[in-house]
Amino acid sequence: MFALVDANSFYCSAEQVFRPDWRGKPMIVLSNNDGCIVAANKQAKELGVPKFAPYFQVKDLCTKLGVIVCSSNYELYADLSAKMMNIIGRFAPEQHVYSIDESFLSFKNCYPAIKCLQTQGQLIRKAVWKEARLPVCVGIGSTLTLAKAANHAAKKLPGYYGVCVIDNEQDRISILQSMNVNDVWGIGRKLTVKLGLLGVHTAYDLAQLAPKMARQHFSIEVERTVRELNGQICKTWDITKVDKQQIFSTRNLGERICTREHLHQALAKHAAIAGAKVREQGSLCKTMVVFAANSPHDPQPVYFKRLVQFTCATDDSRELCAAVSRELSNLYRPGVRYYRIGVGLIDLCPKTSVQYDLFNAPKSDPHLMKIFDSLNNRYGRDVLYIAAQGSDQHWTMRREFLSPQYTTRWSDIPTVKA
Numbered sequence: 001m002f003a004l005v006d007a008n009s010f011y012c013s014a015e016q017v018f019r020p021d022w023r024g025k026p027m028i029v030l031s032n033n034d035g036c037i038v039a040a041n042k043q044a045k046e047l048g049v050p051k052f053a054p055y056f057q058v059k060d061l062c063t064k065l066g067v068i069v070c071s072s073n074y075e076l077y078a079d080l081s082a083k084m085m086n087i088i089g090r091f092a093p094e095q096h097v098y099s100i101d102e103s104f105l106s107f108k109n110c111y112p113a114i115k116c117l118q119t120q121g122q123l124i125r126k127a128v129w130k131e132a133r134l135p136v137c138v139g140i141g142s143t144l145t146l147a148k149a150a151n152h153a154a155k156k157l158p159g160y161y162g163v164c165v166i167d168n169e170q171d172r173i174s175i176l177q178s179m180n181v182n183d184v185w186g187i188g189r190k191l192t193v194k195l196g197l198l199g200v201h202t203a204y205d206l207a208q209l210a211p212k213m214a215r216q217h218f219s220i221e222v223e224r225t226v227r228e229l230n231g232q233i234c235k236t237w238d239i240t241k242v243d244k245q246q247i248f249s250t251r252n253l254g255e256r257i258c259t260r261e262h263l264h265q266a267l268a269k270h271a272a273i274a275g276a277k278v279r280e281q282g283s284l285c286k287t288m289v290v291f292a293a294n295s296p297h298d299p300q301p302v303y304f305k306r307l308v309q310f311t312c313a314t315d316d317s318r319e320l321c322a323a324v325s326r327e328l329s330n331l332y333r334p335g336v337r338y339y340r341i342g343v344g345l346i347d348l349c350p351k352t353s354v355q356y357d358l359f360n361a362p363k364s365d366p367h368l369m370k371i372f373d374s375l376n377n378r379y380g381r382d383v384l385y386i387a388a389q390g391s392d393q394h395w396t397m398r399r400e401f402l403s404p405q406y407t408t409r410w411s412d413i414p415t416v417k418a
Contacts, residue, residue, distance in 0.1 A: 001117065001140055001167070003105040004147040005088050005124055008135045008155065010101035011039035014080045015070050017133045018406045018414055027068040030055050033254045033398045034071055071399035079407045084132050091124050096237035104144060104237060121163035141166040144235045145228035148185040149175055149203060176204035176229060186225050191218065203229060243281055243350070249273040250342030254398030256294075257338040263292060264328050265390035268321045270343040272386050275317035276376070278345050279369055284313035284354050287347040290324055292331045295339040304331045313354050316364035317372070320345075321386045380408075 007013055011029040016022045026044035028037045037058070040051045047065050049058060055069075062069060081100045089095040092105035107114060114120050121138035128136050139151025146166050153175045154164040166172050182192040184203045198217070200206050207229035215223040224234040249270040257263050267290060278285055286309070293303040306327040310319070324343070349355075356362065375384050382389070404412035 001107045001142055002144050002147040003092070003107065003117075003121065003124075003138055003140045004098075004144075004151040005103050005105065005128075005136050005138050006151050006155070007084065007101040008137060009039055009041040010081075010134070011070075011072070011077060012041040012044075013134050014077050015068075015073065015403055017080060019403075022068055025068055026065060027070070028062065029070045029072055030401065031072060033252055034400055035252070038072065069401050070403055071401040073399075073403050073405060075405045075408045076403070080132060080134065084128055084134050084136075087128050087131050088124060088136075090127075091120065098237075104147065117165045117167065118163055121165065125162055135162075137162045137164075139164050139166075142231050143228040143233050144237075145185050145225055146172065146231065149179060149183075149229070152179060152183055172231070173204060176207055177202055179203035181206050184225060184229070186221060191222070194218070243283060243348070245348055246344060246346045247274050247277045247281070247283075247285075247348065248342060248344040249277070250340070250344075252340050253338065257341075258336075260328065260332045261390075263332050263338055263341070264325065264388060266338075266341050267292065267324045267328070267331070267343060268386055268388035268390075270341065271320040271324050272317045272389060274343050274345050275315060275320045275369075276373060278348065279315045279373060281348075282351050283348040284315050284351055285320075285345040285348055286310055286313045287345075288320060288323060289344040289346060290327055290331065290342075291344075292338050292341045294337055298337070298339075302333070302336055304333070306330050311360045312357055312362040312364075313349055314362065314364045315351075315366075316369055317386055318365075319363055321388045325388060 012027045015027065015029065024043065026047050026049065027041045028044050028049060029039040030036065031038045034055055036054050037049065037051055040049055044067055045051070047067065049062060049065070049067060077100060085095070085097050085103055088103045088105065092107055093110060094106035094108065096104040096106075098104055107117075117140050121140060124138050125136055128134055137151055137154040139147050139149065139154050140163075141147040141150045150164040150166045154160045154162050157164075157175070157178060164175070166175060179202060181187055181195055181200055181202055182189065184206060187195070187206070194217075195201075195206065198209075200209060206226060209226050211223045211226050214226045227234045251270065253266070257266060271288075271290075288308040288310070289305060290308065291303065291305040294301060308323045308327060310323075314320070320343070372384055376382065406412050406414055
């Protein structure tokens with residue numbers, strides 16, 4: 001048996017952990033640069049606030065309805081997520097963190113020792129609420145897809161009180177009949193339309209589809225989903241994480257860039273971020289792509305891109321930033337108000353199998369970068385940084401409604417008065 005533990009409106013719930021006065025009130029969280037609504041709690045949805053809508057379009061509605069608005073506080077969310085996952089992991093021998101707010105558990109080899117899965121699910125909910133003050137729902141099933149379906153029922157269907165266990169045929173059929181096909185894990189919008197043409201409108205309709213037909217008309221993944229909905233284990237989580245073949249650091253700017261100096265700083269910062277990511281993975285970069293553009297909605301959209309080839313594969317942030325400096329004249333044009341920039345490291349190779357050049361010695365310094373990363377990991381990002389990044393980064397992400405970083409910044413630690 002598998003369990004899926006999923007936090008309810010995680011971003012909103014995380015904001016309410018240190019603001020109990022916000023609990024039970026309508027609330028939304030915005031994307032980067034306060035652009036779109038990426039999270040809305042139950043109360044906000046009931047008032048008609050649409051998720052994923054641009055904030056400027058619903059700003060007046062939110063003000064009228066008294067909706068609490070927050071910018072994305074990624075530092076707080078990451079810390080609370082790690083705490084929540086540690087609590088959940090105590091309840092099973094195997095755990096797979098699926099996303100920032102979702103975690104799978106496997107009860108393999110220990111299920112017979114658990115007398116009641118329903119009680120186990122309630123214990124998980126109580127522990128997470130008591131120790132992290134985050135509300136979660138628990139779905140349990142014989143496959144990962146059925147665990148997802150059970151979690152959907154625990155959240156959406158009445159009578160389950162946050163925990164749903166699919167351990168018999170009657171419950172499986174009943175829950176699948178109540179689910180739309182687009183609520184099934186792995187079934188997206190386009191697949192939903194195609195399945196509708198075959199008369200498949202509910203999860204139960206999909207489970208009734210012949211597996212071979214699902215593969216012929218769609219793909220092997222749809223076939224696996226059909227089999228999983230019928231209790232046959234076809235999907236597992238990978239224990240070994242596959243290295244990324246490309247690593248990018250891009251951003252829509254909070255404030256437009258109009259000067260050469262600020263464009264240089266912004267690109268150098270993203271080169272350093274990409275460099276840290278590639279070092280963390282244990283890879284080296286042979287090719288780097290650098291781009292800068294204004295908004296596609298501007299009267300005259302422009303886009304500049306340069307490709308940089310390294311003689312020796314590197315992961316050194318100094319080399320990456322130096323390459324950005326050399327290409328700056330090909331990226332900057334006076335009068336352009338830059339809105340989107342980025343750096344991508346492509347053509348990656350593992351450090352253990354890199355091919356060196358006899359006539360060109362590597363310029364990177366692994367020991368220096370190791371110290372560089374260890375200090376930034378210990379004391380916070382950009383405690384040490386490349387000088388090209390600059391110190392006054394007014395173009396960084398706009399977060400006008402940012403709440404305090406209660407658990408990761410000394411100045412924001414809550415004060416308790418007794």
